[in-house]
Amino acid sequence: MRRILGASAVFAMLAIGMAGGVANAAGESEGTEVAPLVSSTVVVNEVSTRGVNGQLDEFIELRNISSQPQDISGYLVRIYSPSGILTDTIVMPAGTILQPKFTAGQYAVLVGQNFSGTISDQTNVIPFTLAGVDGIPTTGGVTVQNLAGTKLDGVGFSNAVLPAREGQAATPESAATDQLNASNSRNILSTDTDNNRQDFSLQLRSAGQ
Template sequence: MMSRLVIGVFAALTVPTVTAAPLEAQGLAPQVSTTVVVNEVAPSGPAGEKDEFLELRNISTAPVSLTGFTLRFSGPTCALTTVLALPAGLVLQPANAAGQYLVVTGQDFAGTIYDQTNVLSFVGPDLMRADVGAVALFDPTGRRVDAVGWAAPFRSACPQEGPPARTPPPSLGLSLSRNYLSWDTDNNRNDFNPTPRTPGAQWPEPLARPETGLPR
């Protein structure tokens, strides 16, 4: 069953005046996630800045409820720019099962989502800066579950885990992805690499042909 929801501006808390690093970006020791990870991010795409998406994946062997979880986006100065509250009742299925992903798309997203079980379409401002930025997943208690920061060479992002992932040139239309097993070592530079965009699937290739749903 596909769950496709539209998150409008009303569902986002925009905080443009924050100038210091938020508390979740300060002094936190990295902690490897064993449940849900930020698995792939594309801060922009061929259709522009809002042709963006991020993908969460359940890497555990049991379903995980995302009720009460939030996604928090930060800009180049560590300013917290947008908070998205994930809808109640959203459940990610175990790894390697249909429904293991949540794909959040930007307003101008253009592309194929391979597993469309859980898709949230955000209508509003640009969620992620292409040159430098970060997104973090928080559980209902306020604990940071996972985070990824990306930046061009000689720049930094926060929150991040270890050195930031390196932003690929926007003209290439690539995303930043974990490897096929979604390894999380809490080092964004090592864990994420530029790859073709595969929302709702694992790189190096999608698990099924989108036109048929059959395995490759």
């Protein structure tokens, strides 16, 4: 079960983030996408863009939220800059099959080169190295696309990341959250309303869990 960060810790790190200009800045558009399509198969379930080991202490967790196995061989996980420019693409290896929700193997955990922490379900652990020195940008975004090039899901950490953002942007991580071992994660049911601010919250890292 995921453990939500204590209220005092969350308020403290949000205050620090706002002071440093990391949190949503005044004047950004809070618009939502037109006619969003809620994901029913594979979602971006958890993302950490940084950690105690620096900018490359990162991971992306995909989850099968359906009742049927999902073969995601060849699916694309795309990384976007804070301005919404595509910077990197990770291709899922052949034979990557996510098992049904609530069973072993339901996750794929993509880990950066300086990843710290543990992975509970190690059925599908996929190392990656990104071209940018910062890896996944703290105020960038992540999407997953199927073989037809259809975007299945995405999360943006600033409102300018239009290709990844759904609804309002999720709260980005910061130097304060590094020390709290935090990540952006959905709830235990992986609820998807196509509003990143509502669906994601800063919680303790729980890769493959």
